Amino acid sequence: MIRALPQPQPLSLPEYALKARQTNRFESTPDEFDNLRFGYFGEAGGLLASVKKAVRDQLTEPRSALAAEELGDALWYLVGTATFLEISPNELGEHCIRRLRKRFGENDRPVSEPVSFRQIDGILDTHKEGWDLDRVRQLGILANAAGSLASTSLTQFRAMSPPALREHFGTLFAEWVLTCGCFDLRVESIARDNLDKISSRWPGDDRIYTDYFDPDGKFPAHEQLPRQFEIEFVERDGYVVQLLNGVFIGDRLTDNSNEADDYRFHDVFHLAYIAYLGWSPVVRGLLKRKRKSDGKIDQNEDGARAMIIEEGIATWIFNHAKYFEFYDGVEAGKLDYGLLKQIQNMVAGYEVDQCRLWQWELAILKGFEVFRLLRLHRGGIVSVDMESHELSFRPFSTLAVQ
Template sequence: MRDTPLVCASFMLKLEDVVRDNLVKIHSRWPGRDRRYRQLFDNGFAEHEQLPHEIPIKFIERETSRGTYVVQQLHGVYIGDRLTDNINEPDDYRFHDVFHLAYAAHLGWSPVIRALLKVKRKSNPKIDENEDGARAMIIEEGIATWIFNHAKKRAFYEDVSVGKLDYGLLKQIHSMVSGYEVDSCPLWQWEQAILDGFRVFRELRKPEHRGGTVIVNMTNHTLTFKPPSRVAL
């Protein structure tokens, strides 16, 4: 720290600017008790262009002669495509849509879920094309896959507590969403979304569950898991 003024002078930087930027970074990662969520990105849009404030998605695993897959239901209606692991060694990636639900709950952001539920913000062509479009969805899917591969080598973050997730991982994610609305979300919100998503993912993949219902509450920023009900024979 004693060398900081000298380093700043060497690179023609203002010391107060460096200190301020560092404080912003620290608060973004470790906010202490000041954990205030920003307002939802679709506030002010018509209801049919908003992510529902409660989203109960039922994950159902099925087996066929060709393999195992997962389908999803919303209020009894099937949505999306059949999902498989898409890898030689099964790893339950078929349940990965839970991560998109976690992004919706804790970031108020998920172009993937927005497209799935058909609530794109079409009244604003620029937002519809850029924030809710194909590129944003590809970025979100890429983030989910990249984090999944990182987590798979670490017991799906079972022993990672809040404030302990790899800082480098969070910084890389932040750089991947640069230029998009979610860029305004601090790193602690990303950490909350990631850890909560994997908490529920671990429930979905348990042998005694192999599915269940995941409930997003956008108002309270929560992700709740309900085990599947088994019909007694």
């Protein structure tokens, strides 16, 4: 007999709202309300655009998969807007359920609290076989509702009576729910995936780094990346060489470009990946630290394809960064989400896809911070500390003074 896996506890709206609010970077800013309502409108528009592109480009990926992330982001903005207007999560859920019951001809009755996404999924499941919802029409309704939210000022919302305000947002939420149903998506799954996404991108104070990919006990010491080490970057006649403990490693590096851009220092990015991700097939190869005791890992995780992917990521980000002053002045939490998401897609299926987006962001921003210092001083010493997750720089001149 196959045992059924235990279901997780239902995700309640209060729990979702609490966790979503912890990642609200607009909170207490002058434009918080506008950013939230316009954000909802933008995500609704993004949903329509993704559906259009799926038809135009004849994408094989199911449209429900394309819609899920847009709908999850839209939920975040909608709940955030309701919270800003002092509508509690339970009030939002209660009025949504009442609107859905009315839509499906059910009798109204008290809604148990805390309201959960699973309760809402239950209503959709009950009527799934017999409903007459049309996806195209529902998308139009959602877009119209999002436009109404975007065009209503804070003063107008403040002028509404509390019951009318709660009813209005309950209807907005219900239209979002019905749109999920049109794509055969469960609202609880969308909400959970959205929480996972935002915690991966904006972890708050709950930053827990991924465990080492070469831990003691599983791999011998000579197959582990060194937990602390230093690399000297020495520039000579237009190229850069690197030394570890006074020994040259790797090849001489030039910019490999018709336009000088100091790409010769780019190996610092691989060192940043080690410090913040615990990962670099390229450096494993240079230091001869491949995990050969496990043939599968040696071939797949430490092999040529993984190295090519890492080099591709470093080059692609470098080309992007050139247009933004090599990310000078970019703070943690501000790096383009689309760039981070693309990296996540590029490493899918490899061990490093366990790392969170905020880890990638730190690796990128810190890597470019040290890169800018290497450019300024035309070389220097880069220290890597995997245990404290730090990448630091000091110029050669510092040694001369001591």
